Amino acid sequence: MPVLSKPVEEPESKLSLIPVIDISDPEFKHALVKACEDFGFFKVINHGVSSELVSILEHEAVEFFSLPSSQKTQVAGYPLGYGNRTIGRNGDVGWVEYLLMNANLDFGSHTFLPGLLQNPETFRNALLEYTTSVGKMTCKVLEMISNGLGIKPMNTLSTLVSGENTDSIFRLNHYPPCPLINKNTNDANNVIGFGEHTDPQILSVLRSNNTSGLQINLTDGSWIPVPSDPSSFFFNVGDSLQVLTNGRFKSVKHRVLANSRKSRVSMIYFAGPSLTQRIAPLTCLMNNEDEGLYEEFTWSEYKNSAYNSRLSDNRLQPFEKK
Ligand code: GA4
Numbered sequence: 001m002p003v004l005s006k007p008v009e010e011p012e013s014k015l016s017l018i019p020v021i022d023i024s025d026p027e028f029k030h031a032l033v034k035a036c037e038d039f040g041f042f043k044v045i046n047h048g049v050s051s052e053l054v055s056i057l058e059h060e061a062v063e064f065f066s067l068p069s070s071q072k073t074q075v076a077g078y079p080l081g082y083g084n085r086t087i088g089r090n091g092d093v094g095w096v097e098y099l100l101m102n103a104n105l106d107f108g109s110h111t112f113l114p115g116l117l118q119n120p121e122t123f124r125n126a127l128l129e130y131t132t133s134v135g136k137m138t139c140k141v142l143e144m145i146s147n148g149l150g151i152k153p154m155n156t157l158s159t160l161v162s163g164e165n166t167d168s169i170f171r172l173n174h175y176p177p178c179p180l181i182n183k184n185t186n187d188a189n190n191v192i193g194f195g196e197h198t199d200p201q202i203l204s205v206l207r208s209n210n211t212s213g214l215q216i217n218l219t220d221g222s223w224i225p226v227p228s229d230p231s232s233f234f235f236n237v238g239d240s241l242q243v244l245t246n247g248r249f250k251s252v253k254h255r256v257l258a259n260s261r262k263s264r265v266s267m268i269y270f271a272g273p274s275l276t277q278r279i280a281p282l283t284c285l286m287n288n289e290d291e292g293l294y295e296e297f298t299w300s301e302y303k304n305s306a307y308n309s310r311l312s313d314n315r316l317q318p319f320e321k322k
Helices: 026-036 050-064 068-074 120-151 239-244 299-308
Strands: 021-023 041-043 081-086 092-102 169-174 192-197 203-206 214-217 221-224 235-236 253-259 264-271
Touching: 021 026, 021 192, 026 041, 026 120, 050 120, 050 264, 068 081, 092 192, 120 169, 120 203, 120 235, 120 264, 169 192, 169 253, 239 299
Parallel strands: 021 041
Antiparallel strands: 041 235, 081 092, 092 169, 169 264, 192 253, 203 235, 203 264, 214 221, 214 253
16 A cells, blocks of 8 residues: 655644634724734635625636637736736746636626637626625725724725726636646645735735635745635735835735645635825824835836736835835
8 A cells, every 4th residue: 555645734723823804793803903914814704795606606717717728818818818827927937827807897808708608698797796796895894994993084995996997806716736746745835826925906805615725924934824715705915005004014925836636716806996096104094203114106106016026026115215
């Protein structure tokens, strides 16, 4: 009988570190603020997003990714569209294929999709409903954050990501099983699905199927795996929210490792502001003696700079005050 090496178990203490926020209970606002300060990452439960809707969209995503490569590449594009193995345009690669879309679902810009899918209307409707529902949940989380931080009015943060002109993005990722990994140990250390990075936007909202792979970086530099939970949503603080809170909240570094046996399918909603939105530390969060750590920028300026960077770069550095 072959000898199987024992998979390395993460210590229980580290796995249970990930903060869980019940957004149906306003009392969680303090735990939410602490999660954003300590980790820049948290899991949301009791969110009210329909599990049926999530399943429909996941089914549609699986259907899209199972199309022959020759069809998927018909909708290849940058910065939006289909991509395989290459991430961004500055030389980053990963064991992943993906579809990037504008979340404001002006379907005009997605005319490429209908021709490829069996049920384009089902996909379109599910996507619309999903982004609307996840967008509302994101606003609720931002209002809880405002309450927890004492920011008035309560919609100061949520208005940044609501309305017609916001530049929010929706991403479907498919991490196929990776044959390069030793099946016995599932040692994926050197096969990266999606390399370490922070997200440029305000908040990112991730939902995945039951395959693990996501890891977050703690302030001590260690990586901890995030156990998958298809019924919850995982949020991470983006660079823009780090700036708005003058560094009090951390834009968390995260990555995805490939898996030898199972496909991972994730969907991420990146809540971004409008292109002309100015981003700077909120004065109401600063005391008289506090200095703003960042120069003011517009989202469009930040986005241009971010899209010219490599995945693992510190994208905020050029905007730090000297
Ligand atoms: C990271 C967050 C989102 O997935 C994304 C990514 C974007 C892309 O895949 O095209 C970027 C990356 C992300 C940041 C740096 C640049 C741009 C790849 C890359 C190397 C859609 C986004 O907005 O920024």
